[in-house]
Amino acid sequence: MPLERHNSTDGPSSGDTDWDLEDLPVSLQEMSDIIGLEAVQALVSAYGGTLLTVPQKMPDDHPLAELLGTEVAGKLSEHYALERVDVPRAHFARMHARNRRLCADHHAGESVRQLALQYRLTERRVWEILAEERNNAPK
Numbered sequence: 001m002p003l004e005r006h007n008s009t010d011g012p013s014s015g016d017t018d019w020d021l022e023d024l025p026v027s028l029q030e031m032s033d034i035i036g037l038e039a040v041q042a043l044v045s046a047y048g049g050t051l052l053t054v055p056q057k058m059p060d061d062h063p064l065a066e067l068l069g070t071e072v073a074g075k076l077s078e079h080y081a082l083e084r085v086d087v088p089r090a091h092f093a094r095m096h097a098r099n100r101r102l103c104a105d106h107h108a109g110e111s112v113r114q115l116a117l118q119y120r121l122t123e124r125r126v127w128e129i130l131a132e133e134r135n136n137a138p139k
Contacts, residue, residue, distance in 0.1 A: 023093035
């Protein structure tokens, strides 16, 4: 059965590449050592929450080769050949990246209302995120 990609719907953070490696599940941290963080982010954005069977030999027209490029997909195949790989959604990493962007946008002058609409959050949640940032800031 061919791989079908799905699109993430995590708001403005979808597809962003400002994740911290430490925020990722261990399995994705290990995978990033093999194929790089950018490729892991592309894999999570396309296949997060699913199991993938990685082919033993990666054809150039395979969906993973098209997504990651043939060289990177080849590295994935070398390491995970014929394995069923669980691709986590990386929710924690996405959420932290979103929160960092939201705080930066607020510091740049965007109002709480604008941020709530832009990030599809309630104003109350935006205020909570901003308070968390203040409480976690180095003193």
